[in-house]
Amino acid sequence: AQTVTQSQPEMSVQEAETVTLSCTYDTSESDYYLFWYKQPPSRQMILVIRQEAYKQQNATENRFSVNFQKAAKSFSLKISDSQLGDAAMYFCAYRSIRDNYGQNFVFGPGTRLSVLP
Amino acid sequence: GAGVSQTPSNKVTEKGKYVELRCDPISGHTALYWYRQSLGQGPEFLIYFQGTGAADDSGLPNDRFFAVRPEGSVSTLKIQRTERGDSAVYLCASSLRGAYNEQFFGPGTRLTVL
Structure with a gap:
C-alpha cells in the first residue's frame, strides 16, 4: 500500500518570502500522479498543483512550483512571494494511474502554513 | 450551483442513532468520492463511485457504513448505530x-x- 509522509506539521513564512513544504511517499508503482491540495479554515480542499510521475519536468502554477525527485520519492512544494491568503493546511496526495481503484488516492497528514505580515 | 455541495454542514447526533449525509456533485462528473x-x-478514503455503482468501497471501516448513488448524481452516505469514534468531517x-x-x-x- 502506498503511504505519504509530510514531516513538517507546521511551518511559517514571512509575507513575500519563499517557503518549501516537504513530502515523501512510498510506492512500488512506476507511474502515478502526485498532488498538492490546500485546505483553508473554510474546509474546502482546493487543488494547488499536480505532477505526472512520467514527466521529468517539474510542474509550475504561477507562484507555486514543485521539486519532484522520482528516485528519492520526494515531492516538495515551493511557494514564492507568499501572501496572507496562502495560510492554510497543505496536503500532499498520491494517486495510482489505475482509474478504478479509488483507494489509491492517499493523502499525507498535512502541514499547517502560517503567513506572517 | 457550480461546485460540490454537502448537506447538512453540521450534524450532531447521539450514540446509536442513524444519520444520512448528502452530497451533490458537479453536474456531469461521473466519479464521486x-x-x-x-x-x-x-482525508481518508471511504468509497468511490463511477456512475451509479461503487467501483471501490474498500475504505468503508465496517458494515455500519453504507453509501448509495442511485441515479449517478446525488450520493448519500449512511451511518447506522453511530459511535463516538465516527465523529469527523465527512468530505x-x-x-x-x-x-x-x-x-x-x-x-x-x-x-x-x-
Whole structure:
C-alpha cells in the first residue's frame, strides 16, 4: 500500500518570502500522479498543483512550483512571494494511474502554513 | 450551483442513532468520492463511485457504513448505530473519469456523535 509522509506539521513564512513544504511517499508503482491540495479554515480542499510521475519536468502554477525527485520519492512544494491568503493546511496526495481503484488516492497528514505580515 | 455541495454542514447526533449525509456533485462528473477527515489528519478514503455503482468501497471501516448513488448524481452516505469514534468531517468530491482529473471537494459535513 502506498503511504505519504509530510514531516513538517507546521511551518511559517514571512509575507513575500519563499517557503518549501516537504513530502515523501512510498510506492512500488512506476507511474502515478502526485498532488498538492490546500485546505483553508473554510474546509474546502482546493487543488494547488499536480505532477505526472512520467514527466521529468517539474510542474509550475504561477507562484507555486514543485521539486519532484522520482528516485528519492520526494515531492516538495515551493511557494514564492507568499501572501496572507496562502495560510492554510497543505496536503500532499498520491494517486495510482489505475482509474478504478479509488483507494489509491492517499493523502499525507498535512502541514499547517502560517503567513506572517 | 457550480461546485460540490454537502448537506447538512453540521450534524450532531447521539450514540446509536442513524444519520444520512448528502452530497451533490458537479453536474456531469461521473466519479464521486467520500472521505473522512479526523481532526488534525488528512482525508481518508471511504468509497468511490463511477456512475451509479461503487467501483471501490474498500475504505468503508465496517458494515455500519453504507453509501448509495442511485441515479449517478446525488450520493448519500449512511451511518447506522453511530459511535463516538465516527465523529469527523465527512468530505465528498467529484471529478470527471480518469485518475489525473482534478477532484473538486465540497465543504464537508462535520459529524459529532455525543
